[in-house]
């Protein structure tokens with residue numbers, strides 16, 4: 001429930017609150033505690049309509065019991081217990097279906113909680129939803145520029161799948177001989193809903209029993225007594241089970257986290273966990289991969305051991321061996337390639353890493369952005385509610401975002417959508433535009449803009465004044481960009497298609513530039529699971545290199561003389577350090593005329609100023625990271641730069657800087673090039689020369705001909721005049737020599753013949 005509750009739409013925690021929570025977490029170090037906290041959040045993040053329903057004739061005591069039963073079902077280690085719980089759950093469902101509905105709302109994971117919102121609820125919502133504007137918003141959300149309408153159901157289903165590291169037996173029951181073959185996520189083989197529903201098969205059994213044995217006047221009294229006795233027995237069992245669940249829940253939670261309790265002691269009787277031997281691993285492989293429940297148990301054990309290696313590690317085993325086993329199991333359990341599983345695992349403390357991987361299995365909420373060029377959020381919400389769309393403002397941090405919970409119409413094809421009243425857009429995509437804060441009348445560049453979610457947002461903030469150059473290197477993608485620009489009625493947008501690295505040569509002098517860079521997409525794995533397997537070390541190197549080139553060109557496109565701006569925002573939908581902090585740090589080193597400034601975003605985790613032995617510029621902590629498991633939005637990164645006038649001094653020599661800061665370079669080698677100073681000119685000249693050669697045009701000048709061969713621009717500047725002088729002298733000498741010879745010849749002729 002803890003993780004599920006966290007992934008439920010809730011207010012984005014502001015940075016300080018998030019940090020407080022982290023501090024609390026660090027001090028308590030108990031998953032049990034996290035669960036308790038999450039429960040509180042869960043209650044506060046419930047939607048108004050459901051709250052209304054809960055207060056109508058519900059039995060809170062039963063609700064609590066049910067909730068605990070769910071927890072028990074999840075964490076139970078015994079197959080018998082598990083079966084018992086399921087059986088009993090079914091019975092309870094028969095007794096009261098309403099109760100189940102409440103439980104689901106409370107657990108916050110299931111769509112059923114919202115499926116039967118009736119007219120009255122909708123009316124109540126209509127009245128209350130926007131009366132106090134954003135103030136009642138509890139939300140946080142995900143990216144949907146390319147939302148498939150068929151996926152709506154999935155997107156709306158809510159977070160019901162989760163790694164249940166303590167429910168091995170249930171898993172076994174459902175997938176008896178499931179083995180981890182290949183890279184397919186085992187999440188897919190898990191039940192889509194852990195929370196019991198009204199359609200539970202077992203719920204019917206009692207009914208049929210009762211029907212067989214018909215009620216007559218004669219047996220009525222006896223039956224009634226029997227039913228009373230049965231109810232009393234069940235109540236007793238319920239109580240017993242609830243207490244047991246509470247106890248085991250705590251135990252399991254602690255053993256999952258493997259962390260010490262409040263006194264700093266660990267559970268008594270916990271034994272060391274022995275890793276499988278190489279032979280055992282071979283056997284496992286030969287048998288077609290480990291079974292799901294074995295992997296789950298091993299992951300849980302490794303997490304526990306890593307929390308206190310000294311105490312729980314097997315004899316002679318090192319931390320790295322447990323980490324290796326854990327990342328390998330994460331890779332097979334969630335379907336990642338081992339390289340990426342390890343790369344992402346390294347970003348977080350051990351138990352948080354599991355939460356991150358879990359969150360990637362859950363779709364982020366559906367969100368839309370009101371196009372203020374065409375309508376107001378309140379009017380849009382009303383229009384959509386009238387069409388049967390169940391929605392709510394996203395959160396206080398945006399006054400244009402709406403989260404869609406449920407819709408009886410395809411949200412990407414309503415008349416309002418077609419009329420450009422909104423954009424289907426992930427909440428994370430709002431962030432870089434909010435950070436950039438383009439002003440009316442400015443000249444703005446969106447360097448990598450297709451399909452235009454952020455471009456159209458900027459145009460709206462600028463109230464259709466000034467100009468936004470919406471560029472994208474991919475011509476095909478500029479079609480959807482243009483379509484969106486037209487649909488949303490943006491009149492201040494110019495669409496163009498250049499490689500971003502050609503800026504500012506093609507045009508420059510912008511007040512603000514947004515570089516929403518092409519990236520690996522490790523922040524949007526819940527939307528595109530192919531990222532799990534198709535990214536290699538080389539991809540990250542190439543992307544990081546491209547991002548470094550683009551960011552320098554983006555910086556150079558900003559005019560430091562801007563009266564109102566002079567800003568660049570760099571963003572990615574990736575969580576890796578190579579694509580984020582390393583790129584930002586590189587830009588700071590290569591362009592001494594820029595500095596990082598606060599993004600102005602109210603929440604987000606500070607960027608890494610140090611990471612795995614690398615030290616970046618300390619100001620990198622001003623950048624912001626966003627995570628699915630923390631903010632319930634796509635993984636995202638935002639950095640904001642202020643561009644100032646160039647100083648005469650040259651940027652520090654790369655090698656020195658690398659030694660100083662230990663910052664990462666492309667492919668781990670010396671940085672190949674930026675687009676900068678004398679060094680860059682050489683590369684530019686070379687590419688010009690190549691382009692001219694390709695066109696069959698002769699190279700226009702000796703400088704250009706020699707650029708890119710081996711000489712540097714600086715040495716050419718000295719060498720060429722010397723060479724020219726030598727030619728001149730040689731010519732003079734040659735001329736003088738010929739002149740002398742011809743004179744001698746003339747003199748001889750004159751003497752000999754007297755002519």
Ligand SMILES: C[S@@+](CC[C@H](N)C(=O)[O-])C[C@H]1O[C@@H](n2cnc3c(N)ncnc32)[C@H](O)[C@@H]1O
Nearest residue numbers: 448449450451452453454473474499500516518
């Ligand atoms: C993350 S997407 C941009 C999303 C866009 N900002 C939005 O909000 O809708 C990155 C874009 O960069 C474009 N791209 C890739 N390489 C590029 C380059 N060298 N120059 C400019 N754009 C590039 C891709 O075609 C892609 O559309």
